[in-house]
Amino acid sequence: MPPGTAAGTSPPSTSSYYDKLVAKFGRTSQDDHHKDRINEETEILKEESKISLDRLKENSDMDDYDWEFWSSVISDVERVKSKESGRLKENLSLGVPPSLRGMLWQIFSKSKNNSNVIETEYRELLHRTSPHEKLIRGDLARTFPSHSFYKERDGEGQEALFNVIKAYSIFDQQVGYCQGLPFVVGCLLLHMPDEAAFCVLVKMMSCYGLRGLFTRHMEKLHERLYQFNQLLLYFLPEVHRHLDAQGVVPSMYAAQWFMTLFAYRCPLELVFRVYDVVFVEGSQIVLNFALALMRRNQQTILSLEFEGLLAFFAENIYDEYKNDAYGFVKDAYSFTISSRHLAKLSKQYAAQVKREAKLHSEEDQLKRKNRELTDQKQRIEKAYAMLESEHQEVARQVIESKMNMARLDEENQQLRRSVLQLQIEIDKIRKTINVDRQAQFDELARRNSELVQQNSALEDQLVEVESQLIEFKMKYADSENQYEVMKQKLYEAQRLSSFR
Incomplete structure (x- = not known):
């Protein structure tokens, strides 16, 4: 890393x-x-x-x-x-x-x-x-x-x-x-x-x-990179235009310079010279050393494209000063960068960060609103799909209902015709039944009359039989009395004979 x-x-x-x-x-x-x-x-x-x-x-x-x-x-x-x-x-x-x-x-x-x-x-x-x-x-x-x-x-x-x-x-x-x-x-x-x-x-x-x-x-690093980019445009505009056209920005190669004060991959003799100056002038002097590297390697940089530029910055950018530590410091000091200029660039960077933060905030709000609208759209689409499904089901049921109604109407008509036919048949049957019923009624009336007469005769016979029965019972009772009397007499006779 x-x-x-x-x-x-x-x-x-x-x-x-x-x-x-x-x-x-x-x-x-x-x-x-x-x-x-x-x-x-x-x-x-x-x-x-x-x-x-x-x-x-x-x-x-x-x-x-x-x-x-x-x-x-x-x-x-x-x-x-x-x-x-x-x-x-x-x-x-x-x-x-x-x-x-x-x-x-x-x-x-x-x-x-x-x-x-x-x-x-x-x-x-x-x-x-x-x-x-x-x-x-x-x-x-x-x-x-x-x-x-x-x-x-x-x-x-x-x-x-x-x-x-x-x-x-x-x-x-x-x-x-x-x-x-x-x-x-x-x-x-x-x-x-x-x-x-x-x-x-x-x-x-x-x-x-x-x-x-x-x-x-890393707020200071981003500010330093911004300052360097603007200073590069100011002192070496041709180099800046070329790097910009190739899509190579300072964060791709200069971040390690500023964070380590050039200690990463730079010959140590050059690094110690940078530290010497930093301890006297302050850390902003690293901008001068960065510009010195860019100016000394200007022709090489202008001849390279994207991948070659990245490889050059990573491996060979220090070669020009490898045996010239004195020249490295002298070249750095040759750039005059006033504290007022740096303060102005810092102010510009702060304003840019503020604008970007505002845009970022607005973008976040738009993204959040977009997410909300997307969620709402998805909910509406889901509800619409459900309604569409329900609509199709209702339409199917309506069609089936209409077909059932047509079928039922036809059956109703058939039933009405059947009922009418049955009514006619019933009327005919009723008339036939009425004629037959009258004949049957007359026959029944006649038979009833005969039965009444028979019943009256039977009742008379019953009265006579009952009278005879009563008479018979009375005779039977007398017979019984006579039997008891005779039985008593027999008993008396037997008793008397026994005494003899």
């Missing part, structure tokens, strides 16, 4: 751990003892630098470096920057003495101010766990893989690199970890111990504007 890719950033907070610590580190104290402690740390660094410079003077030719000038820089860098800026630029073009580079970077950045507090915080952070440790470990071997200091897995270089990046990822949780950061830290560790590198890194992020390159939305 290229160094411009952010990874594992934490969501911002209104009062972050980083904000509190930076406020703490940058707070001036009314305590004289505290002020003396700050001055003492800076003075110790200056003394160490002067001792190292004196040793270098004894062991080097006077023509190599202007030792007196660098001694004056160590003594009072602010005076040299304001009073001898031309001489400072010339000596920066020649290069900072390598053995003094780490100490001078600390002096330029004023990293020794409150360094005891920051270093104490750093040591405490090393005992904590960062959520980005796995990502950091995975990228260590890809940071300056050919450099002996970083080659060995779990060696001194990789461990120092891991410690500083891990500590910073905890220290500044809004930044967390970004894959461009190891290249910046890696350059610092080649010139100073890890505690000092952490202090310088904090200064670079908070005072040199590097932090905005690594935050979640």
Whole structure:
């Protein structure tokens, strides 16, 4: 993954751990003892630098470096920057003495101010766990893989690199970890111990504007790319037109320049020269170095098309300066870019971002409205499909009803004809039945009359039989009485005969 890719950033907070610590580190104290402690740390660094410079003077030719000038820089860098800026630029073009580079970077950045507090915080952070440790470990071997200091897995270089990046990822949780950061830290560790590198890194992020390159939305990086694009149009319009025609925009090749201060794939001697100037001039000077690269390679750039351009920017853009570090710095200084010009470009970028944000907001509203209308359309289409289906079903039922009604009407007509026919038959039957019924009635009446007469005769006979029966019963009763009398007499006769 290229160094411009952010990874594992934490969501911002209104009062972050980083904000509190930076406020703490940058707070001036009314305590004289505290002020003396700050001055003492800076003075110790200056003394160490002067001792190292004196040793270098004894062991080097006077023509190599202007030792007196660098001694004056160590003594009072602010005076040299304001009073001898031309001489400072010339000596920066020649290069900072390598053995003094780490100490001078600390002096330029004023990293020794409150360094005891920051270093104490750093040591405490090393005992904590960062959520980005796995990502950091995975990228260590890809940071300056050919450099002996970083080659060995779990060696001194990789461990120092891991410690500083891990500590910073905890220290500044809004930044967390970004894959461009190891290249910046890696350059610092080649010139100073890890505690000092952490202090310088904090200064670079908070005072040199590097932090905005690594935050979640990389606001400063996008602003820097916009400034570079406009400056390229201003200083090298032909190159700008060609790249624009090929569809090659600065984010495709320059993002890594600004995020790593050219440390990604650039020869280290050139990188150190860039850092020398950055620590003196500020991080905006990287725009000058970017323009210097574009102008020195102008003819090659104009001869290439899209794929060739991307390959050239990735592999060969530094070849022209590989053996000309002095020319690289001199060419960078040849571009005059005023702070007012940069501020104007920043203002233009802010206005553009605001416009884009507004357009984006309007676009989001339109997209949201479109989604709502699409959902509504889908609901209507679904309802219409259901209504269409219901309509077809109703139409089918209507047709079936009409066919049933026609069939029923025909059956009704048939039934009416049948009923009429039946009515006629009934009337005929009724008439026939009436004639037959009258004859039957007369016959029945006659037979009834006969039966009445027979019944009357039978009733007379019944009366006579009943009379005879009564008479018979009376005779039977008399007979019974006589029988009992005779039976009594017989009994009396038998009893009397028994006595004889």
